[in-house]
Amino acid sequence: MPPEMIPIDGEEKKRVCYFFDSDVSGFHYGPGHPMKPTRIRMCHSLVMNYGLYKRMEIFRAKPATKREMTQFHSDEYVEFLSRITPVNMNSFVKEQHKYNVGDDCPVFDGLFDYCAISAGGSMEGAARLSRDKCDIAVNWAGGLHHAKKSEASGFCYVNGMYIVLGILELLRYHQRVLYIDVDVHHGDGVEEAFYTTDRVMTVSFHKYGEFFPGTGELRDVGIGKGKYYALNFPLRDGITNENYKSVFEPVIRQVMESYDPGAVVLQCGTDSLSGDKLGCFNLSMRGHANCVKFVKSFNKPLLLVGGGGYTMRNVSRCWAYETGLAAGVELGKEIPMNEYYEYFGPDYELDVKSSNMDDMNSPEYLDRVKNIVLEHLRHVGGPPSVQMTDVPRMPVDEMVEDDPDEDMDDPNNRRPQRLLDSRRQADGELSDSDDEGEGGRRNQASHKGAGSPTSGRRFGAPVGIMSTGTTHGVGPSGAPPVAGAASAPAGGQTSAPEQTAMDIDDGSLLSQATKNTATPPASTNGTASAPLPKADGERPKHLGGLV
Numbered sequence: 001m002p003p004e005m006i007p008i009d010g011e012e013k014k015r016v017c018y019f020f021d022s023d024v025s026g027f028h029y030g031p032g033h034p035m036k037p038t039r040i041r042m043c044h045s046l047v048m049n050y051g052l053y054k055r056m057e058i059f060r061a062k063p064a065t066k067r068e069m070t071q072f073h074s075d076e077y078v079e080f081l082s083r084i085t086p087v088n089m090n091s092f093v094k095e096q097h098k099y100n101v102g103d104d105c106p107v108f109d110g111l112f113d114y115c116a117i118s119a120g121g122s123m124e125g126a127a128r129l130s131r132d133k134c135d136i137a138v139n140w141a142g143g144l145h146h147a148k149k150s151e152a153s154g155f156c157y158v159n160g161m162y163i164v165l166g167i168l169e170l171l172r173y174h175q176r177v178l179y180i181d182v183d184v185h186h187g188d189g190v191e192e193a194f195y196t197t198d199r200v201m202t203v204s205f206h207k208y209g210e211f212f213p214g215t216g217e218l219r220d221v222g223i224g225k226g227k228y229y230a231l232n233f234p235l236r237d238g239i240t241n242e243n244y245k246s247v248f249e250p251v252i253r254q255v256m257e258s259y260d261p262g263a264v265v266l267q268c269g270t271d272s273l274s275g276d277k278l279g280c281f282n283l284s285m286r287g288h289a290n291c292v293k294f295v296k297s298f299n300k301p302l303l304l305v306g307g308g309g310y311t312m313r314n315v316s317r318c319w320a321y322e323t324g325l326a327a328g329v330e331l332g333k334e335i336p337m338n339e340y341y342e343y344f345g346p347d348y349e350l351d352v353k354s355s356n357m358d359d360m361n362s363p364e365y366l367d368r369v370k371n372i373v374l375e376h377l378r379h380v381g382g383p384p385s386v387q388m389t390d391v392p393r394m395p396v397d398e399m400v401e402d403d404p405d406e407d408m409d410d411p412n413n414r415r416p417q418r419l420l421d422s423r424r425q426a427d428g429e430l431s432d433s434d435d436e437g438e439g440g441r442r443n444q445a446s447h448k449g450a451g452s453p454t455s456g457r458r459f460g461a462p463v464g465i466m467s468t469g470t471t472h473g474v475g476p477s478g479a480p481p482v483a484g485a486a487s488a489p490a491g492g493q494t495s496a497p498e499q500t501a502m503d504i505d506d507g508s509l510l511s512q513a514t515k516n517t518a519t520p521p522a523s524t525n526g527t528a529s530a531p532l533p534k535a536d537g538e539r540p541k542h543l544g545g546l547v
């Protein structure tokens with residue numbers, strides 16, 4: 001019997017672009033490290049074997065280049081990432097310390113290629129959404145939300161490429177972009193990047209209190225022009241589906257009404273699932289997926305990205321199910337035969353169930369926090385209007401516009417053959433299609449073979465994301481990233497001009513770039529100052545004429 005895909009009644013059909021690069025599973029953080037890139041491949045295996053390729057287009061994005069990465073990260077940091085290997089790492093001891101690479105974020109073979117691959121899909125997904133090539137773009141390899149401008153953090157090396165650059169790309173076409181984060185950890189990297197602008201609203205639901213990264217307090221709402229455009233919903237251990245829904249839905253409904261975003265990025269970290277190795281929530285797969293269902297129901301251009309998730313069999317189950325929801329189907333509960341089938345025993349069912357753990361979030365607590373968050377939202381008082389100027393043509397435009405035949409094809413006719421062919425390849429790779437022209441992102445395969453699955457540095461003592469009580473990786477709670485802050489990033493900058501995500505704000509913000517006028521909110525957790533991104537008035541290369 002073929003695996004089940006049950007169309008969801010009353011759903012408008014969405015055009016879904018799904019990004020996957022099989023090379024991603026060839027990388028290893030090192031023995032014992034909980035972050036396992038193989039989870040993306042496991043998810044993909046479910047996606048394919050359920051037959052979801054019949055309902056969406058599948059792409060392999062071109063890996064991000066060094067130049068693209070430096071649109072958010074410092075040149076020096078990107079250069080360091082591109083050069084360090086397990087063999088030469090001893091000559092980079094000072095830099096490893098400076099960039100926080102080594103423990104949670106170990107050096108492994110192909111580190112740079114891994115970053116580049118994970119990043120490419122989010123950028124291209126955003127580009128396709130912006131050009132109305134699809135309604136929903138999915139990149140489970142993206143979504144690692146902690147990395148800072150010049151610092152790796154919580155298993156994330158180049159956040160800008162995973163999410164921030166995807167958002168920047170959306171901002172070229174949409175006045176307002178909403179970022180929602182349902183990872184069990186606070187989405188500090190993304191919040192920090194857009195803390196001073198009203199062009200992006202960030203909303204994070206996360207465990208708070210004695211938990212990595214130590215930021216994301218209820219009081220942290222953004223600063224300057226961005227005040228009340230960053231929302232945080234701190235939660236306690238053990239939250240159930242019902243309780244999560246009771247706060248997620250009213251908050252997001254009100255956000256949609258007050259902010260009316262042009263596009264939405266949903267970070268679907270699955271460490272908020274019950275039984276996650278590092279998480280402490282009690283969501284079932286269906287409880288988690290309700291967030292996708294609910295956000296999708298607003299019919300906005302939607303970029304779904306991955307994030308945390310450390311119990312591989314559950315990560316892959318949940319993201320496969322959510323891919324199905326994006327494509328308008330419920331996947332049947334029986335897991336189809338696939339290359340990882342034995343991981344799904346003993347029941348071989350798709351569902352990730354909740355446990356009987358206690359929910360430390362009392363209805364009173366949730367109600368109180370919800371009311372404060374809604375109160376913050378009232379300050380927004382309707383969507384801010386933003387002057388949009390002409391959008392410059394960028395290389396990425398050609399990447400998504402160079403295949404005129406694409407729109408003519410019915411994906412239901414074209415895709416299966418294309419994918420079935422590629423699935424026959426010996427290495428099981430989903431290769432780039434042959435019909436998308438030379439020079440597009442999807443046709444670049446120079447990174448192939450870069451990441452042989454060899455072990456990297458041995459993973460050290462649990463620190464950071466894997467231990468509780470740490471506050472390393474300070475976000476706005478510690479010190480907000482004031483656009484125009486006088487201090488340089490901890491990474492230390494070269495003379496090369498540097499761009500920050502805050503630069504996408506309007507001209508008045510840029511003109512303040514040399515002033516440091518905003519008042520940081522009080523530090524709430526006693527953490528040290530975070531590196532403050534420098535805004536030097538240069539426009540991001542990527543956004544030339546936007547501001």
Ligand SMILES: [Zn+2]
Nearest residue numbers: 183185271308
């Ligand atoms: Zn996480």
